Amino acid sequence: MTVLRPHAEDQYAEELALLAAADDRPRPPGWRLSPQAVVTYLLGDGAKVSPKYVGPRRLIEVAVSTLATDRALLLLGVPGTAKTWVSEHLAAAVSGNSTLLVQGTAGTPEEAIRYGWNYARLLADGPTEAALVPSPVMRAMQRGAIARVEELTRVPSDVQDALITVLSEKSLPVPELNTEVQAQRGFNLIATANDRDRGVNELSSALRRRFNTVVLPVPASADDEVEIVARRVAQLGRALELPEVPAALDEIRRVVTVFRELRGGLTEDGRTKLKSPTGTLSPAEAISVVTNGLALAAHFGDGRLRAADVAAGIVGAVVKDPVSDRVVWREYLETVVRERPDWSDFYRAARDA
Incomplete structure (x- = not known):
């Protein structure tokens, strides 16, 4: 029987064993790895160890040193x-x-x-x-x-x-x-x-x-947030055995852009101030929206992630309060999304949703 979500020590057992074998630095009593190796495990090494967290290295170093x-x-x-x-x-x-x-x-x-x-x-x-x-x-x-x-x-x-x-x-x-x-x-x-x-x-x-x-802050840049969402969505897709959906990065970036703009109360170009909804619109919610969109695209679409596959999920993530959040969302649709020529498909899908 295959478990739906293995514990970290099971899912990444090979990486942990690889780090332990090459780890010649001092280890605090009872630790499996040295503090430097623990940081490498969290942030990745660009080769055989995948990053588990994308963010400031110093934060992880402080966290690990605290545990020592x-x-x-x-x-x-x-x-x-x-x-x-x-x-x-x-x-x-x-x-x-x-x-x-x-x-x-x-x-x-x-x-x-x-x-x-x-x-x-x-x-x-x-x-x-x-x-x-x-x-x-x-x-x-x-x-x-x-x-x-x-x-x-x-x-x-x-x-x-x-x-x-x-x-x-x-x-x-x-x-x-x-x-x-x-x-x-x-x-x-x-x-x-x-x-x-x-x-x-x-x-x-x-x-x-x-x-x-x-x-732990929200990701500092849109590129960091896109990387986090894309990486985690790929992991979830493999765990859930979803059919592979090509060219999903454009829609991931669009979901991240919507969330960052509404979360920050300002459009990406800095020209338009926006009202923010009551929800947090975190990367975790973006991951959920995109994963659900991938399932829709794979099982009920043409195999490609499109605006219609993520629109309903975005609306559900934004509109937590049916009164105040709905006003925020409609205003964003009409003043921002509608004015972006390459977002016309998303505008129509969001209105239908």
């Missing part, structure tokens, strides 16, 4: 800036395991960060090690590995604070057993967060001090 210290790493940014993607690949490169994951939600209990109990055993035998159910964080401490907490700011504040002792003392008390779990060398934690979603719980100053924060 006693500070935890907080990846901060608007939705869709590859925070989860980067955290997964960092954990895969450092520990060889990206699965020690806590998914933060408004209902995340403290047991997800500390530990829980097998209640059948607890009732039969009382508190014992056999009845203890370790959290991903506890297992990472025991193994000397990287733990991940996704969407930390969506976790209730009192649950967030369960991390303070873990990050400051590097231990997790288990008072029911009169013992504690001490972190093995190599343990650290990567959290991701954004402050754009509703239901955000601000981190306490005590907890924020335990993190070194790295802000």
Whole structure:
């Protein structure tokens, strides 16, 4: 059976093995690769190692160096800036395991960060090690590995604070057993967060001090964003076994242009100011729009990605609020898209959508 989405350490096992074999630099305790090799794994080497992240090298260097210290790493940014993607690949490169994951939600209990109990055993035998159910964080401490907490700011504040002792003392008390779990060398934690979603719980100053924060920005240039979208769409297309669709780059660039202009509130030539919609219009959403367009082109079109294949997806991404966003989109269509001669096919398709 073939899994739909392999973990990073499985999907890129050959690249990780290649880097490990050639890596003669010092490695922090418990690390599979040296910090320099981890950065190469994330950014690629232009030959046998593919880039997993396209962006400033210094940001990745700061993130990796943080994990080699006693500070935890907080990846901060608007939705869709590859925070989860980067955290997964960092954990895969450092520990060889990206699965020690806590998914933060408004209902995340403290047991997800500390530990829980097998209640059948607890009732039969009382508190014992056999009845203890370790959290991903506890297992990472025991193994000397990287733990991940996704969407930390969506976790209730009192649950967030369960991390303070873990990050400051590097231990997790288990008072029911009169013992504690001490972190093995190599343990650290990567959290991701954004402050754009509703239901955000601000981190306490005590907890924020335990993190070194790295802000992942949206791509600086249109070319960078096109490269990110094109590369990820190609990976998804292979994973989903979509028929290959030629000459998709023009439509990818058009999707990216629409998103960047509406996101920035200004046309590409700097001449026209625009209203921005309520959504973030991130590269992740552009990837989704193009991937869906490829499926339409392959299964219901002529095998080529065209304006009609991406128009409905773009409208759905832009118009999140049916009242205010619809006004923004119509104004953009009539004042910008309509005036571009080589965008007439997209204008018609977008109006029909």
